[in-house]
Amino acid sequence: MKNLIRKIKFIDKTFQYLAMAATFFVLIVLCVLIWNIFSNGLLRINGSFFTNLPSRHAERAGIMTALAGMGSLLVITIVIALPIGVLSGVYLEEYGKKNKFASFIEINIANLAGVPSVIYGILGLQLFVRMAKMGNSLLAGALTLSLLIMPIIIVATREAIKAVPDSLREASYGMGATKWQTTSRITIPSALGGILTGIILAVSRAIGETAPLLVIGALVYVPFVPEGPNDQFTTLPIQIFNWTTRPQEAFIINAAAGIVVLLLITFLLNGIAIYIRNKWYKKMRY
Amino acid sequence: MKHLVLVFFIFLFCISCFKNYSGRIDIDGSSSVYPITEAVAEEFRIMNGDVRVTVGVSGTGGGFKKFARGEIDIANASRPIKDQEAEAALKAGINFIEIPVAYDGLAVVVSPQNDFVDYLTVAELKKIWEPAAQGKIKSWAQVRQGFPDIPLRLYGAGTSSGTYDYFTEAITGKSKSSRGDYTASEDDNVLVQGVSSDRGALGYFGLAYFTENKNKLKLVGIDNGKGIVFPNDETVTSGVYSPLSRPEFIYINSKSVNKPEIQQFVKFYMEQAPALVKEVGYVPLPDEVYAIAYQRFLSGRYGSLFAKSSTVGADLVALLKADSLSTR
Numbered sequence: 001m002k003n004l005i006r007k008i009k010f011i012d013k014t015f016q017y018l019a020m021a022a023t024f025f026v027l028i029v030l031c032v033l034i035w036n037i038f039s040n041g042l043l044r045i046n047g048s049f050f051t052n053l054p055s056r057h058a059e060r061a062g063i064m065t066a067l068a069g070m071g072s073l074l075v076i077t078i079v080i081a082l083p084i085g086v087l088s089g090v091y092l093e094e095y096g097k098k099n100k101f102a103s104f105i106e107i108n109i110a111n112l113a114g115v116p117s118v119i120y121g122i123l124g125l126q127l128f129v130r131m132a133k134m135g136n137s138l139l140a141g142a143l144t145l146s147l148l149i150m151p152i153i154i155v156a157t158r159e160a161i162k163a164v165p166d167s168l169r170e171a172s173y174g175m176g177a178t179k180w181q182t183t184s185r186i187t188i189p190s191a192l193g194g195i196l197t198g199i200i201l202a203v204s205r206a207i208g209e210t211a212p213l214l215v216i217g218a219l220v221y222v223p224f225v226p227e228g229p230n231d232q233f234t235t236l237p238i239q240i241f242n243w244t245t246r247p248q249e250a251f252i253i254n255a256a257a258g259i260v261v262l263l264l265i266t267f268l269l270n271g272i273a274i275y276i277r278n279k280w281y282k283k284m285r286y
Numbered sequence: 287m288k289h290l291v292l293v294f295f296i297f298l299f300c301i302s303c304f305k306n307y308s309g310r311i312d313i314d315g316s317s318s319v320y321p322i323t324e325a326v327a328e329e330f331r332i333m334n335g336d337v338r339v340t341v342g343v344s345g346t347g348g349g350f351k352k353f354a355r356g357e358i359d360i361a362n363a364s365r366p367i368k369d370q371e372a373e374a375a376l377k378a379g380i381n382f383i384e385i386p387v388a389y390d391g392l393a394v395v396v397s398p399q400n401d402f403v404d405y406l407t408v409a410e411l412k413k414i415w416e417p418a419a420q421g422k423i424k425s426w427a428q429v430r431q432g433f434p435d436i437p438l439r440l441y442g443a444g445t446s447s448g449t450y451d452y453f454t455e456a457i458t459g460k461s462k463s464s465r466g467d468y469t470a471s472e473d474d475n476v477l478v479q480g481v482s483s484d485r486g487a488l489g490y491f492g493l494a495y496f497t498e499n500k501n502k503l504k505l506v507g508i509d510n511g512k513g514i515v516f517p518n519d520e521t522v523t524s525g526v527y528s529p530l531s532r533p534e535f536i537y538i539n540s541k542s543v544n545k546p547e548i549q550q551f552v553k554f555y556m557e558q559a560p561a562l563v564k565e566v567g568y569v570p571l572p573d574e575v576y577a578i579a580y581q582r583f584l585s586g587r588y589g590s591l592f593a594k595s596s597t598v599g600a601d602l603v604a605l606l607k608a609d610s611l612s613t614r
Contacts, residue, residue: 053328054324054328055328056321056324056325056328056565136342136357217314217342217344217357218342219340219342220324220341220342220343221324221327221328221339221340222340223328223331223338223339223340224338232312232340242343244473244475245473245475247475247492247494247495247498247567248567249498
């Protein structure tokens with residue numbers, strides 16, 4: 001009996017340490033990565049790094065056009081993907097009938113969320129760049145990225161709406177509200193925290209995407225800030241990728257500095273997502 | 287969030303009010319020619335700020351595909367256009383003017399810890415890299431008598447790069463004919479890392495990557511039957527470093543030739559190339575070549591000089607002169 005207890009306790013402890021080791025492993029990898037990048041790149045970051053155009057001189061090269069390209073790309077992507085994604089999510093959760101066809105759609109959306117991003121790039125190349133004759137423009141890039149993040153937004157919207165308790169809806173119906181009034185005044189506002197979190201996470205995924213944009217023909221040397229949806233563009237990940245392939249050491253440092261900026265933007269977006277979620281959950285005490 | 291978006295759009299709108307541009311030049315293609323064209327575009331912008339020049343990196347093959355679709359004005363290429371590519375372009379009504387812009391030597395390198403290899407003959411390189419060597423030539427001892435029995439690990443360009451096409455053609459005699467069991471990467475810095483830390487490693491890539499990593503690598507001389515030659519500016523330009531020095535090209539779309547911005551750009555390219563090519567780590571062509579090539583552009587000589595012959599060991603000056611004299 002005593003032996004058995006000892007054995008069980010041993011297993012217990014072992015599992016605890018194993019789980020701890022796994023957690024620390026991940027943390028250490030992250031720390032090494034961040035330390036490596038920041039120690040290389042942090043000193044390179046100064047004002048002119050943000051305002052300079054691409055250049056063959058590493059010390060004169062900057063990320064202005066890459067940042068502007070990325071920013072405009074994301075804004076257009078959100079404008080396209082947000083309404084479609086959120087509305088589909090609301091439809092599937094609130095209006096759609098729960099039958100076999102619905103579950104078929106559900107499975108396919110989950111599958112779409114897992115399709116490798118380069119495949120969206122190939123689709124975008126054929127559909128938007130060539131058939132719709134948009135060329136390698138911001139609009140074509142944004143449409144491609146919209147396809148990429150739409151499943152994520154739909155899934156997040158559905159989860160958020162699912163979490164709204166039925167009692168709230170029933171109370172609304174009880175007051176004589178119509179379906180539209182209930183959805184627009186009760187359900188969506190209650191779920192907005194979750195929806196926004198999902199959208200921000202989707203955007204922070206889109207930020208790092210390089211493969212689909214390279215496929216649709218995003219460029220590397222773009223010495224101007226895009227001024228409209230038909231302009232050509234480059235983005236920060238592409239700029240970083242190009243710098244890492246240069247022979248000169250100084251470009252590798254530039255790449256590290258670019259990664260620092262990209263990481264900070266991602267951290268910031270994720271931080272905003274967490275902040276909104278916490279704030280909303282405090283406000284929405286059912 | 288909404289305010290941020292609004293502010294951003296206003297910002298974009300404001301910039302667009304101040305900027306104006308006349309004419310655009312779309313360039314795409316090889317990643318090895320990219321640094322040269324980027325340098326030219328950067329300098330060109332100082333004088334002609336209102337012309338929008340963009341450069342992409344789709345690889346030589348990818349660039350020619352876009353060229354044939356009429357999507358770009360100039361294609362960067364680290365090898366001459368292939369027959370099928372030229373046909374595809376002609377079918378779409380696009381002809382091209384071929385302009386050589388620089389030489390690039392391919393460096394064959396080993397790790398600094400490697401104390402037994404000073405030079406390799408072309409035949410030995412062929413023995414190592416030919417498809418028949420796959421799974422068979424695994425040790426340095428098999429390469430030459432007297433080499434130690436150390437495992438041979440190979441690093442080379444990825445199959446979609448022009449470097450791969452050229453190296454395989456120069457060494458095994460046939461483009462794209464190479465063994466497959468080696469570490470391939472499109473990113474030459476990965477190859478540099480791989481070779482530098484492995485005593486049994488052998489790799490090849492553009493000379494610029496060796497020059498920037500001199501202390502991490504050891505250059506291998508090439509014996510092509512006329513003595514051992516190391517790649518440097520003189521041996522690459524003079525063609526003594528044969529067969530591993532190759533010309534790099536730009537191809538001008540015949541539909542764009544008459545645009546004033548393209549004419550300015552090509553003129554500028556030919557004027558600035560000798561200085562800029564050197565600055566970005568490549569080897570400039572003899573001045574004569576730039577002069578003849580520019581004349582060819584002005585007189586509208588379409589077609590490739592290498593439609594029938596290979597670039598391996600080609601003498602550009604002689605080829606260009608012969609072509610200018612002939613009346614096609």
